[in-house]
Amino acid sequence: MHDGGSGGPRRELGAFLRSRRERLAPAEVGLPGSPRRRTPGLRREEVAELAGISSSWYAWLEQGRVRTSEQVLRSVARALRLPADETAHVLSFVEHAAPDGPSPGWVSRNLLSLVESLAPNPAAVLDPHWDLLAWNTGYAALLTDPARLAPKQRNLLWLVFRWPPARALLASWETDARSLLGQFRAKAARHPEDTRYAEITEQLLADPHAAHWYGRRETSAYHPAVRHFRHPVAGDLHLRYVKLAAVDQPSHHLLAYVPDDRATEQALRALTG
Template identity: 70%
Template sequence: MRTSPQVLRAVARALRLDEAETAHVLSFTAEDGPPADPPTFVSRNLLTLVQSMAPHPAVVLDPHWDLLAWNTSYAALLTDPARLHPKERNLLWLVFCWPPARTLLADWPREARALLGQFRSRAARRPDDPRFTELLGRLLTDPDAARWYADRETTAFQPSVRRFHHPAAGELRLRYVKLAAVDEPGHHLLTYLPDDPASHDALRHLEKTAPTP
């Protein structure tokens, strides 16, 4: 028997759950059934959009945060996903298992913990998804990820400004923007936009050092 969303919302209010925790509870009884599998490819239109956004870093992610497409600016800001093993082309893997991330992200603990909370919310909707299981097994080998995951926190995506200590471009303040691809359900476009003139100039400098595709 499925509990109605109205009942769950009333329970959430009684327990004083926040927006992210309420969304997490409601995700178990979505009226339109379990989420459909996303396409395993990126359309030509979306790929062209990602590439045209340079010098602004941009990437397309699937529901597991696997990196499906990226531009040269994204490769220059972080690392070129093409040089990684396919199983490592994942935003969670980069944040927790790619060592430079901890110095590249100026506020790594807060950023990493928030991303892990989003991962928990997403994975809860697909308890039998082998990719989520695979990722979780890898992430929990990291002591920080294991400790935070045990806290059972869930978070929702929030637009924010991320600060980077980049070895080539110096200090950057970039606004993190996430957009759903309506014509490709399950895919999201993430892009980093400069938050100040210095970061704008730094991104243009960084683009000149981007790896050749």
């Protein structure tokens, strides 16, 4: 159905689908190629046929003119041969009656107590924008004390891309940074009117790597992983990256780094001792 609301997210979804359509070669979906093709990748009508929907409906979908169902988006994702992360990104645009509410800028006493009790293991509380709302001594020792940063810089994306020591601290900086940016882009795309997302995006795009990856509309989902840090004082640290949603504050996430080996555990104790 046509609907005048939610134009921003729909336009973002349409632009994402178009970018993936233009990257998909006809041969990848069993269609014959032709030297007379003027369109990069697949044509809209070809995607529509593969997805089992009308070509006009798919055109409206790319133009951000219609609201559609999860079933249709799954069919389009299959037609475009999207991987699991990008399929999840597309499905996140399914519109529901109740939008996300605003996130409180404070942390509950229970959550704050949990963060502090996890020390010396680094832990922090993030809001939906990846802004740091609370952290413990372990987190400050591993990266930097966010209290020393300007309020607008107390953000995990800012630390990874705009804080110079991050590239030496993270042994796999490019992989970790690219994944984090993909998660941020997937979230920000659903909230185009949110001024904080826009503000963070503007700061990130000043970094050439972030600008390149963002321009490719790359998205990713969170996956538990072991992060390798090369700390200037503690040396090599291997920390399991854990992210949990807070039940009493659903918009907040607990981010914790758990030692993956005995040497890391001992190094963290020495670092914060």
